[in-house]
Amino acid sequence: MTDVTVADEAMPEASARQEGRARRRAARGAAAEPADRPGLARRLVRGWVPPLLLALVLIGVWYYVSLVALRPEKRFLLPPPHEIFTEGFADPRVRADILEATWVTTKAAMLGLAIAVVLGSGLVVLMAQASWVRRSFYPWIVVLQTIPTLAMVPVIGFWFGYSLAPRVTVCVIITMFPLVINPLQGMLGASRGLHDLMTLGGANRLTRLIQLQIPAALPDFFTGLQSAAGLSVVGATVGDFFFGRGEIGLGLLISKYTQRLESAPMLAVVFSTCVLGVLVFLAFGALGRRVVGRWSEAWGAR
């Protein structure tokens, strides 16, 4: 046997790849990085300073409207930002309400998301098996997306009552679309060459699914999961708001405080909802990076 020690060739495609990655990251909404990756400190500065500056400006405008533009007797319409804390989070009653409501909403959102993941993934696996299955389902998935789910909340309440089940149902309907479309695209994107390879190896459908199609779908699945997770919080909150009764989640809490004209606690709830949405988004992003970040360039592999 010849002793071949072929030198490691240079990697001319590296820069092209980096460009592709930057494009994909930009497409995912993350900040595009320059090719010559600056140090961590510089990246933190570039990533955090602009949005924080913008936030400062907006808070300034908010103070101006609240304290200068509004006459004192109208100030309850928009209390100054610090009152969200002094009259919102600092108040133990409000804090307890918010914690309880956050739990109720998170429960509905995550349960809905979990069910949608199971249903959606099952559907994707079916749809990837044959084009006639795909053609049968595809239009209905699009229709599902166009259902004005929130406008239907009264009917859903009529059918399923006002407890957890209808809230979860709303979340499932709202989160289903990205959980089908994204992984399906990934699954169908598995290269023809790899399919040929599986054929040559005599792989059956199940082997092909497990060894090729599912791994190929994972990066897009996590992209879909991340959007779906954000949607599920919105769905649970707004659904709750429209249901108008049952366990008090974040949506109902907002309407409760609004009815009592308690603007500061109401804004504290809105703020909490945003934080919950962002946390969920970050958590599922971290999960995606953890599972496929090692190899998928769309998920940060470098």
Next chain:
Amino acid sequence: MVRPLVQFERVERTFGSVRALAPCDLSVQRGELVSIVGPSGCGKSTLLRLASNLDKPTGGRIRFATDSVGYVFQDPTLMPWRTVRGNAELLGRLAGMSRREARAAAEAALATVGLADFADHLPRQLSGGMRMRVSLARSLVINPEVFLFDEPFGALDEITRGRLNLVLLDLFAQRRFAGLFVTHSVEEAVFLSTRVVVMSARPGRIVAEFEVPFDLPRRLDLRYTPEFAQLAGKVATALEEAS
């Protein structure tokens, strides 16, 4: 005469209105490494797909005396989520080897192509040439009787290509598979093979065949001998007439 492992009899392939392959007769037997040269788009890849049974002819017939086929595609075609070792094990596992057998075979194959130290790397961490070698190792694992190569070294630099040619010749000398090697380099075709087939464009036809008389093993400097130059010149002339 030994029975060919793959035999094309008046094989045709049309895609809609495009005639990719005109009636073609070609056979390859154990211990033969047949190179196929021809202008691009003349149906070389089509011919390999037919020879691997991934595609079916629209006319004529193909006789197979084996279903043990290795196919090195034009692109490395690796699974980005598997390590180099994992990729090399794939076909062995599909062929029913145990985990341990497949691993041992994969590691031996990686050593053969000079990638033993990269078994735990992911494909994206390798250069183009290294990925191509993983692809070659992956097919070596199953020790196929028929080995198909579709311009496997076309995108590589001269030095790497020369080395991989030697690796391939060495494997051929040991294993005596039946090989079909598509290339657009006349030199590579003559250097590697025992027979060179020249194809013409649209519809793809075999227009000339040349026996290559040089003994195995061959050394890279064979390419600078007068005999080699003379044969390569004949092939190049046939190729030019065919284009």
